[in-house]
Amino acid sequence: MLIAKTLRSSTFRAALIWIAGFGAIVVGLFVFVYWSTASYVLDRSDRAIDRDRGALLAVYAAGGRDELIAAINKQAGLHPDRGIYLLTDASFAPLAGNRRKWPAALSGEAGRANFDATESGSATTDRSLVRAAFDTLPDGSHLLVGREVTDLTQFVRKIYLALALVLVLIFVLAIAAAVSVTRRTVGRIESVNATSRAIMQSGLGERVPLCGSHDEWDQLAENLNSMLDRIGVLMGEVKQATDNVAHDLRTPLTRMRGRLESANSRPRDAAADQVLITDTMADLDDVLRMFSALTRISQIETTTQTSGFRPVDLVEIGESVADLYDAAAEEKKVDLQVIGQKPMLITGDRDLLFDALANLVDNAIKHGREAGKVVVRLDRCDDGAVISVADNGPGIPLDEHQHVFRRFYRLERSRCTPGNGLGLSLVAAVARLHEARVELSDNAPGLKVEMRLPSV
Helix, strand or coil: CHHHHHHHCHHHHHHHHHHHHHHHHHHHHHHHHHHHHHHHHHHHHHHHHHHHHHHHHHHHHHHHHHHHHHHHHHHHHHCCCCEEEEEECCCCCEEEECCCCCCCCCCCCCEEEEEEHHHHCCCCCCCCEEEEEEEECCCCCEEEEEEECHHHHHHHHHHHHHHHHHHHHHHHHHHHHHHHHHHHHHHHHHHHHHHHHHHHHHCCCCCCCCCCCCCHHHHHHHHHHHHHHHHHHHHHHHHHHHHHHHHHHHHHHHHHHHHHHHHHCCCCCHHHHHHHHHHHHHHHHHHHHHHHHHHHHHHHHCCCCCCCCEEEEHHHHHHHHHHHCHHHHHHCCCEEEEECCCCCEEEECHHHHHHHHHHHHHHHHHHCCCCCEEEEEEEEECCEEEEEEEECCCCCCHHHCCCCCCCCCCCCCCCCCCCCCCHHHHHHHHHHHCCCEEEEEECCCCEEEEEEEECC
16 A cells, blocks of 8 residues: 555655656766767877878879879788778779779778778778768779778677666666655655544644654654644634633622522512612623623734734833823722833834733732832833832742733632633733734742833
């Protein structure tokens, strides 16, 4: 089954295409080597032939056929292994030279051609290639001057043999490499597919196995496993958020139903009914505030446009938030201070920054110490600005810092105190939209929350 998938895979087809391309390059290289070498050998032979031919034609022009016969015999005697010389009469009967008869492959009045030396009447039985130039002289006789180029023939044979061996070797090795690489690729992909099918059937507990090679496939598997871990965490958070929503809704709805059931079983009393209506509306307001906060966070998280950002004064926003929570701070005898020098301009959404800072101040007042102190500090930094809200209350344990920005997360597990655990989630959403960082630290005592905003 794996072999069938290997042969059908696009990786295998791509490998075959690259193999064909590489083979074509190798063939082209051999053709170039052959052409270059053959051209060099033939050119060198032609130059030597032309020298001898020119010298013999000069002898003929000066002394006639007899002088030419003597020169050819002398030249053939001096270089029996290097040159091929033949002079025939008009009927191609040999007159001088080291070849017995005129080669049948040479026809016409003059020219240049290659022929097999065994056809020229040579005493040797070895087949060799001859490069020759021939002319018809004024008296009708025929002159042939040539050079053996047997080395070229042997070289061509070796080129053909090497080309055949190289092509076979390339084909075998390439097919083996293509099958091996493709099988490995298909195997790793099938491993991912098998894990995906297992996850679809049984849940997020499965993970893509690692081979320990630390290659790109292991990196992909690690990334997929990290993604599955993250999805598992998010699913857990969704479940926890759903449980918290159900709990937070059950309490006010149970109270409302109890009041209505009690009112339904007793005679009408205007004063009592008014109290019931007022309390029921207060519970409904709590429910609506929770859904409004959820909607607000979702809107912020799904917004990627920053075209509405404008220069805003952080100190002015801080003072407006302090004015809004002045009464709440006074009720708990909390000293609420805003420290910052106007103007402190930053590019952002004023309403969202106001909401984020308001939630931080609300949490600091609500969870800080009675008759304590809350300080809102707005400072410049090298790459932007910093908004910090510090109180001197009990603070948050260090191991809880990474959890408090989750929706509906509350340190008080019984969830009996007022609140819905969405304030810091909204702060985190606003920070992400503004590409800001939110950091929690110990204020010794108390908690300090910083939002670091970039300059742009």
